[in-house]
Amino acid sequence: MTRTLIIAEAGVNHSGSLETALALVDAAADAGADIVKFQTFNANSLAGRSARKADYQQRTTDVAESQRAMLKRLELPHSAHPPLIAHAKERRIEFLSTPFDHQSLNYLLTLGLPRIKIGSGDLTNAPLLHAIASADMPLILSTGMATLIEVEEALGVLAHGYSRSNTPPGVAAFRAAWRDAEARALLSERVSLLHCTTEYPCPPEDVNLDAMQTMRTAFRLPVGYSDHTDGIEISLAAVAMGASIIEKHLTLDRNAEGPDHAASLEPGDLKRMVSAIRRIEQARGDGIKTPRNSEIKNIDIARKSIVAARSLKSGEVLRPEDLTCKRPGSGRPPIEYWSLLGTTTTRPFDEEDPL
Numbered sequence: 001m002t003r004t005l006i007i008a009e010a011g012v013n014h015s016g017s018l019e020t021a022l023a024l025v026d027a028a029a030d031a032g033a034d035i036v037k038f039q040t041f042n043a044n045s046l047a048g049r050s051a052r053k054a055d056y057q058q059r060t061t062d063v064a065e066s067q068r069a070m071l072k073r074l075e076l077p078h079s080a081h082p083p084l085i086a087h088a089k090e091r092r093i094e095f096l097s098t099p100f101d102h103q104s105l106n107y108l109l110t111l112g113l114p115r116i117k118i119g120s121g122d123l124t125n126a127p128l129l130h131a132i133a134s135a136d137m138p139l140i141l142s143t144g145m146a147t148l149i150e151v152e153e154a155l156g157v158l159a160h161g162y163s164r165s166n167t168p169p170g171v172a173a174f175r176a177a178w179r180d181a182e183a184r185a186l187l188s189e190r191v192s193l194l195h196c197t198t199e200y201p202c203p204p205e206d207v208n209l210d211a212m213q214t215m216r217t218a219f220r221l222p223v224g225y226s227d228h229t230d231g232i233e234i235s236l237a238a239v240a241m242g243a244s245i246i247e248k249h250l251t252l253d254r255n256a257e258g259p260d261h262a263a264s265l266e267p268g269d270l271k272r273m274v275s276a277i278r279r280i281e282q283a284r285g286d287g288i289k290t291p292r293n294s295e296i297k298n299i300d301i302a303r304k305s306i307v308a309a310r311s312l313k314s315g316e317v318l319r320p321e322d323l324t325c326k327r328p329g330s331g332r333p334p335i336e337y338w339s340l341l342g343t344t345t346t347r348p349f350d351e352e353d354p355l
Contacts, residue, residue, distance in 0.1 A: 118139060
């Protein structure tokens, strides 16, 4: 049974409060998630003065507030990271964060995290991706808004960084790294992709879950799903389709003020999602088509055997009207029906006697 890695995306739903961030760690752990993820950024490094808010951010925050000002309110200060990491360790859940700038990445690299997560907005941020790969950090990469070609370009950047190539970074070097089988092999050990639609909440008709298989086939990497839809149904469908990772936003209150609360799950819903995913994992099985232990006892009961359709004397030549198939299945299997036609009985049979 393949276990799905479940990421509870606390993101910026702490609204700058360490107390709330710690409560989100507890909620993720209580729900049974494997990872609780935050976002690490410097608002001035992330957004320029002219950067406007997305429509969903306009709906859920002060319209007059700039994107940079909004982000400034939502920063998770460096001082908050050690207590969050310590608390996550106590609760036996992995702490993860997404850096949005080089300063934040460099800080996260000092914390001993087992991996880094990069959001869809930085899929084309080649310098940031290259820095992660050059540090030899395992990476989960979201692919919202991207074409297959753009994902391939990002993987070329990572392949070059992971391979520690002596060739200076650049478009030609990245393409050469992607063509290098050894460099691509490094990706399979370090990189997972997340299919994603960058809209909050995402309309079901824009989910396109089949794109997971497209990327899995194209890149031969683990592929999961970062879910921005309402509810848990689409995440469950993604697991049934083989998603190796599920990422879902978590909030303590969907009605709270902030850009991501409305597209998040509250703790009870996250717990139900985790429980359902674990059941789906069991249901997916190993893919080998063979009788399962629980059904073997029913084989003889449900299947049929060849029996006499009427009383037969010894020495009779068997014709179609002499044979039929009835339960139980403990006798001669029905596939041998035709091989019995034209043969001669060697003893008498009562009606329904197995042949």
